[in-house]
Amino acid sequence: MPDRIRVMIVDDIAETREQLRKLLSFDPDVEVVAMVSTGEDAVRVVAADNPDVVLMDVNLPGMDGIAATSKIIEIRPTVQVIMLSVQGETDYLRRAMMAGARDYLTKPPGADELMDAIHRAHKLRQQMGPGMVRSQPGGSGDLPPEQRSKGALQAKVVTVFSPKGGTGCTTLAVNLAIALQGLLGTERRVCLIDGNLQFGDVSIFMKLQASLTMIDLAPHAHDLDPDLLNTVLVTHESGLKVLVAPPTPEDAEVLREEGVEENGANTRFRAILEFMEPLFDYIIVDTAHQVDDMLLALMDKSDLLMVVTRPVIPEIRGARIFVELLHKLSYDLNKVGLVINCADNKRMGIQPEAIEKAMMPALIHLPFDERTALRAANLGEPVMPRSSRTPLGQGFTAFAEKVHARVHKPVEEEMPEPEPQRRAGLGRLL
Ligand SMILES: Nc1ncnc2c1ncn2[C@@H]1O[C@H](COP(=O)(O)OP(=O)(O)OP(=O)(O)O)[C@@H](O)[C@H]1O
Numbered sequence: 418m419p420d421r422i423r424v425m426i427v428d429d430i431a432e433t434r435e436q437l438r439k440l441l442s443f444d445p446d447v448e449v450v451a452m453v454s455t456g457e458d459a460v461r462v463v464a465a466d467n468p469d470v471v472l473m474d475v476n477l478p479g480m481d482g483i484a485a486t487s488k489i490i491e492i493r494p495t496v497q498v499i500m501l502s503v504q505g506e507t508d509y510l511r512r513a514m515m516a517g518a519r520d521y522l523t524k525p526p527g528a529d530e531l532m533d534a535i536h537r538a539h540k541l542r543q544q545m546g547p548g549m550v551r552s553q554p555g556g557s558g559d560l561p562p563e564q565r566s567k568g569a570l571q572a573k574v575v576t577v578f579s580p581k582g583g584t585g586c587t588t589l590a591v592n593l594a595i596a597l598q599g600l601l602g603t604e605r606r607v608c609l610i611d612g613n614l615q616f617g618d619v620s621i622f623m624k625l626q627a628s629l630t631m632i633d634l635a636p637h638a639h640d641l642d643p644d645l646l647n648t649v650l651v652t653h654e655s656g657l658k659v660l661v662a663p664p665t666p667e668d669a670e671v672l673r674e675e676g677v678e679e680n681g682a683n684t685r686f687r688a689i690l691e692f693m694e695p696l697f698d699y700i701i702v703d704t705a706h707q708v709d710d711m712l713l714a715l716m717d718k719s720d721l722l723m724v725v726t727r728p729v730i731p732e733i734r735g736a737r738i739f740v741e742l743l744h745k746l747s748y749d750l751n752k753v754g755l756v757i758n759c760a761d762n763k764r765m766g767i768q769p770e771a772i773e774k775a776m777m778p779a780l781i782h783l784p785f786d787e788r789t790a791l792r793a794a795n796l797g798e799p800v801m802p803r804s805s806r807t808p809l810g811q812g813f814t815a816f817a818e819k820v821h822a823r824v825h826k827p828v829e830e831e832m833p834e835p836e837p838q839r840r841a842g843l844g845r846l847l
Pocket residue numbers: 579581582583584585586587588589706758759783784785786787788790791794809
């Protein structure tokens with residue numbers, strides 16, 4: 418049969434190899450073409466024989482399964498490696514995925530899950546084609562066919578920023594992203610990035626369990642592939658994809674290992690953003706409250722840079738100084754949107770109109786709705802879509818509609834691009 422899936426088994430225990438071979442003999446689409454006991458042999462056979470799928474034990478004497486996988490992917494980028502391990506630990510999973518493994522099964526695998534994994538991996542190999550390497554977008558089975566080629570989409574990037582903490586940025590970013598996904602439907606791709614590297618809490622606001630985060634992408638920032646990205650992204654029940662922030666503040670350093678560009682933008686984060694842009698309709702980014710290398714990377718890429726303030730003097734002052742800074746740098750102010758959160762909170766004392774007069778007309782006023790906001794934060798259940806009828810929920814629906822209208826307004830209304838030499842000044846300013 419010419420089209421059978423050619424599988425190699427790598428395990429140092431003869432009995433395990435035999436068990437796997439027996440399991441696979443029940444699948445008429447699968448042919449076991451080699452069984453070897455070491456990582457070194459596995460690499461040799463792959464070089465000579467180019468199997469479709471490799472079942473790789475993690476624990477091997479000498480070159481272990483993870484090192485062998487790296488080597489195999491290096492010499493044959495389209496070979497699909499499925500890792501097998503007795504340990505179900507996330508650390509193995511992470512290292513296996515980093516090495517380029519396509520899937521990860523706990524030993525002993527069930528017959529169905531093994532066959533499914535092999536067929537899935539084989540399908541991906543066919544999609545990659547013989548000449549395609551992993552670093553090219555287009556290998557992912559998770560992406561609809563029309564989005565498998567680079568440039569099929571160009572995401573609108575919406576950044577949510579506030580110079581002061583506690584203004585509601587994370588609440589706004591999370592719920593805007595969910596509301597946009599709801600507005601566009603699950604066919605469209607919306608991604609939320611937690612760009613607050615040190616104290617990002619998007620995963621808390623959404624009660625998401627992420628074993629992989631942005632730090633797992635960072636070392637591969639310049640040779641990402643859609644499958645690695647999909648492995649790291651977490652899917653929320655709304656269909657929204659989420660790129661979670663590093664688990665601890667010190668982990669964030671891996672993103673800074675390549676430093677910054679001439680204009681101050683974080684090199685790795687910029688590369689990650691550029692890779693993601695053609696794969697999504699929208700990318701929403703929550704940020705830390707400082708003008709740093711992360712924000713500079715985002716400013717370049719943003720179609721809309723949202724500045725959030727509540728009606729209290731220190732926050733308004735911070736927002737105003739930030740907008741003035743943008744103005745001094747000739748940043749295109751058409752891309753800036755003011756959001757007044759808790760706009761109707763009488764106790765805060767300042768009229769939203771006075772803020773607009775001091776700065777610019779607001780894109781939206783969001784209501785003060787302590788009950789809804791606090792409940793959402795404490796339970797890790799976003800306001801959207803469950804509480805869309807609350808005052809804050811209605812505010813988020815309107816917010817998503819306004820953002821969508823704003824970033825899709827006709828091009829001719831926009832102001833000219835700022836001069837590049839003046840933008841370079843921001844890097845020096847920091
Ligand atoms: N419109 C609102 N009405 C009432 N409370 C709100 C509103 N928006 C946000 N909050 C509450 O304000 C608090 C801070 O919100 P959030 O964490 O989203 O702000 P942040 O700017 O991201 O803060 P951080 O400095 O932690 O990054 C949360 O308890 C949240 O529930």
